[in-house]
Amino acid sequence: MKDAHRSGCPINLTLEILGDRWSLIVLRDMMFGNRRHFRELLTRSDEGIASNILADRLKRLMEEGLISRADDPSHKQKGLYSLTEMGISLVPVFAAMGTWGRRFLPVSEELSIRAELLERGGPAIWEDFMAELRAMHLGMPAPERSVFAELRKAYEDVMAAKAVP
Amino acid sequence: MKDAHRSGCPINLTLEILGDRWSLIVLRDMMFGNRRHFRELLTRSDEGIASNILADRLKRLMEEGLISRADDPSHKQKGLYSLTEMGISLVPVFAAMGTWGRRFLPVSEELSIRAELLERGGPAIWEDFMAELRAMHLGMPAPERSVFAELRKAYEDVMAAKAVP
DNA sequence: ATATAGTAGTTGCGTATTGCAAGCAGTTGA
DNA sequence: TCAACTGCTTGCAATACGCAACTACTATAT
Structure with missing residues (x-):
């Protein structure tokens, strides 16, 4: 700076x-x-x-x-x-890093499920997620789809599956 | 480690x-x-x-x-x-970082032309570039398209345009 | 054979950053 | 009133960074 x-x-x-x-x-x-x-x-x-x-x-x-x-x-x-907006725009960077980390590093399942979802969804889900972040952080109107809720549900499902094997 | x-x-x-x-x-x-x-x-x-x-x-x-x-x-x-292969697979990460940096940071034209090319080409050009890197670094057969040459030419064109305004 | 330039590093040393534990001052709620 | 909670700040040791000089070896030119 x-x-x-x-x-x-x-x-x-x-x-x-x-x-x-x-x-x-x-x-x-x-x-x-x-x-x-x-x-x-x-x-x-x-x-x-x-x-x-x-x-x-x-x-x-x-x-x-x-x-x-x-x-x-x-x-x-x-x-x-x-x-x-500058911070929200890092979503594709996180997605790319998550994809790379999941492929080459010893990630844990529960902490990489979100990365997997972002990878599978591709740029379309990144856009929806960024729109939702703009609603949450910048006061923009909220989109219909909540990627955030999907990410949380995926995480909770993994945790529940681990708790009751 | x-x-x-x-x-x-x-x-x-x-x-x-x-x-x-x-x-x-x-x-x-x-x-x-x-x-x-x-x-x-x-x-x-x-x-x-x-x-x-x-x-x-x-x-x-x-x-x-x-x-x-x-x-x-x-x-x-x-x-x-x-x-x-682990290093070559960072191409999408570099592309995402380059896109973000070009949008929000005071990049110079001659050093960001490659990032622009990778951004415009999308995942297709990343794949071609990774295939070429596998040829250069891992001894795999070389692909027909040379993204590396395209990147270099784009850089040289910008530099030539700057030298003769 | 000798000198010169090029190769991949290493060493010393001062500064900046990081990490940990503790502490601080204002705010809230019972 | 008082304990718990809030966003930090401070002190200090360990680590990482950055710069300059230096080592040891190799290739090439004379």
Whole structure:
């Protein structure tokens, strides 16, 4: 942000913003887990982010324009973080990374079911999901189809199948 | 690699391997710039990677299975790095990142022309490009179409247009 | 044979980032 | 009033990064 860019290559510029171990984790939880508050992002993350890292990443992602912050009317000290269009537009990147990870890395079934759904649905489901995210985060009118609900149901079905084998 | 994973989420596992500022830069140069030797990757990179970082990344990417190394027959000390199928399969990830970066970040025209081509061509061109990479890096039979040549020509055309305005 | 340039790295060292544990100040609800 | 909850901040140690110099070997030219 402050100092000059290493180069004008799109891959490089993307890495300058997202090229660390936590930024995409935070965005993933906001996007797929609908976590909008600091505490939710802090404690309900599978990976266990530290609070100072989370504070720093939220600040940087705001500076870069991927998320925004508003006061939560229900609690004066509570902030509500939202994805911007820039953040929502990362859906295809997440889909591509999920597809690659599922193919080559030792993923767990319950945590990769969403990636599988996004892979099978292709660009059509990504568009529907982004439309829904725009409704949830930007106040746009809600689309009929709820990909979010489909993703959650798929996850819960896997968990239920594991619990009762 | 050595210690346990933070979680089995595909996004997280991908970030554990590629979530830093340099790994994808190295892979990008191997993939789109056809840089196969240490010196090429070191000096012909727009971003200017340090030699110790490059050595470390090449080692880690080999350990993770994204690249392989062979002795270059023309020079006993020269190593030849190749992409594996795991590395080649990152093409859609690069394409998605390139599309996103081109839309939201201050990319330069000459360095984003390749991303634009990959975006316009869609999955069909990605497949052709991956087939060509398999020929260049894995010894598979070469496809008729050379996406690599198309990417290079597009870059050279932009540079020529800039030189003679 | 000797010199020169090129090969792939390694080493030292200072700075920046990360990770962990604890603490802080304001807010809410009982 | 007070405990629990809110979004952070601080201190400190470990790790990673970045730069410059340097090593060791190989090929080539004279």
